[in-house]
Amino acid sequence: MTEQPQPQITPSLPGNWSFWADVGVAPYAVLGPVDVIGFTCNWVLSGFGTGEAVIPVERGGLTRTQLLQFWGWRLWAFYENAPIWAGMPTGLTDDGGSAVTVALTELPGYLLRKQYATTNNYSQVEQTTIANDIAARLDNIGVPRTIVPGSGVKRDRNYAYLDGTSRGDMLIALSQVNNGPEFRSEYSMVSGRPSCSLKIAYPRAGSNTGLGLVAPGGAASFRATWSSDMMRTRTFAVGDLPNNAAQSATRPVAVRVVPQAGVPEIDSVDDWPGVFLASTVGERADTNSARYAGPSLALEAVLANSSPPLGTYNVGDDVSLALADPLMPSGIGGTGRLTQAAADASAGTVTWTVTVKQPPPKPHRTLIGRLNRLEVNSQAAYRRSLDPTQFGGINP
Numbered sequence: 001m002t003e004q005p006q007p008q009i010t011p012s013l014p015g016n017w018s019f020w021a022d023v024g025v026a027p028y029a030v031l032g033p034v035d036v037i038g039f040t041c042n043w044v045l046s047g048f049g050t051g052e053a054v055i056p057v058e059r060g061g062l063t064r065t066q067l068l069q070f071w072g073w074r075l076w077a078f079y080e081n082a083p084i085w086a087g088m089p090t091g092l093t094d095d096g097g098s099a100v101t102v103a104l105t106e107l108p109g110y111l112l113r114k115q116y117a118t119t120n121n122y123s124q125v126e127q128t129t130i131a132n133d134i135a136a137r138l139d140n141i142g143v144p145r146t147i148v149p150g151s152g153v154k155r156d157r158n159y160a161y162l163d164g165t166s167r168g169d170m171l172i173a174l175s176q177v178n179n180g181p182e183f184r185s186e187y188s189m190v191s192g193r194p195s196c197s198l199k200i201a202y203p204r205a206g207s208n209t210g211l212g213l214v215a216p217g218g219a220a221s222f223r224a225t226w227s228s229d230m231m232r233t234r235t236f237a238v239g240d241l242p243n244n245a246a247q248s249a250t251r252p253v254a255v256r257v258v259p260q261a262g263v264p265e266i267d268s269v270d271d272w273p274g275v276f277l278a279s280t281v282g283e284r285a286d287t288n289s290a291r292y293a294g295p296s297l298a299l300e301a302v303l304a305n306s307s308p309p310l311g312t313y314n315v316g317d318d319v320s321l322a323l324a325d326p327l328m329p330s331g332i333g334g335t336g337r338l339t340q341a342a343a344d345a346s347a348g349t350v351t352w353t354v355t356v357k358q359p360p361p362k363p364h365r366t367l368i369g370r371l372n373r374l375e376v377n378s379q380a381a382y383r384r385s386l387d388p389t390q391f392g393g394i395n396p
């Protein structure tokens with residue numbers, strides 16, 4: 001068997017950035033170095049990153065055919081000769097210039113394009129085992145999974161055939177309940193080749209790196225955004241009914257009331273399409289009642305990508321905080337979690353999103369977001385009576 005050539009890593013952007021490509025399916029044939037003249041990417045704790053690469057057409061290292069072969073190859077980003085991010089192409093923008101802009105989804109984000117083409121009912125099953133089953137199709141693109149169950153938490157879950165959500169959405173939903181598992185992408189060199197794996201862990205996927213964030217002073221800039229959009233003292237969680245429910249059946253509902261001194265009663269209703277089990281609806285109510293008891297805080301800081309160097313930390317890790325401004329002269333202090341990081345190779349910066357004790361912000365309910373949710377709900381209702389056995393041995 002002929003050994004495949006090893007990646008030749010040469011600096012492509014300022015700050016020791018370099019890029020390399022291989023084919024997106026086994027045996028992952030080497031395509032070689034890629035000339036990238038602009039690159040941004042992000043990492044998300046219990047979510048999926050995205051990226052964007054500007055690649056010259058004539059000298060980029062990829063042919064025109066390869067550039068347009070979406071989901072057909074993997075682009076690996078190296079910082080100081082260590083792999084830190086990898087993605088598959090999902091789109092391309094050509095404005096007639098000498099280079100094109102390629103949109104990328106981080107490798108584990110492949111799960112967002114894999115439907116749950118089977119049916120499973122879990123009764124008191126350890127949650128990282130459920131998460132591992134959901135993420136199993138990452139084998140299709142050569143991304144192994146590392147499972148760390150910790151003390152273990154058992155859960156009930158019913159998942160229906162083509163219920164309108166992807167495997168990626170299912171994994172995110174499982175991670176968002178109280179005491180849910182976390183997941184993140186991790187990178188390393190294995191036998192001279194870059195490798196990406198998905199770590200699924202409880203109670204956390206990260207660790208205490210000893211990194212610190214000081215502003216003003218240590219960060220180039222920082223921004224704190226407070227919002228009470230999701231704040232509540234009373235939470236209503238509304239579940240769904242299965243397709244074969246009796247006409248007289250009522251949806252499962254959970255109510256959580258947590259009064260606050262000096263605050264009037266504030267209601268919030270959370271709908272959970274596709275969630276049939278009363279125990280799961282109760283979990284969702286407990287989670288949002290605790291998470292949004294106060295205003296949410298989004299904290300961002302911009303630092304140089306060389307201090308600390310990219311690759312020496314990951315989303316989910318702890319960072320110590322010392323931030324002060326005129327609004328909060330006493331500052332925000334203590335330890336936070338790095339929940340997202342976004343790198344800009346050309347600017348030489350990385351933006352940290354840090355979560356402290358306050359809950360994470362929830363995206364505003366835009367018209368597009370509501371339309372997308374309506375479409376998912378319609379798909380779930382339309383497909384709920386499908387029978388997966390009629391298709392035989394389809395890969396779920």
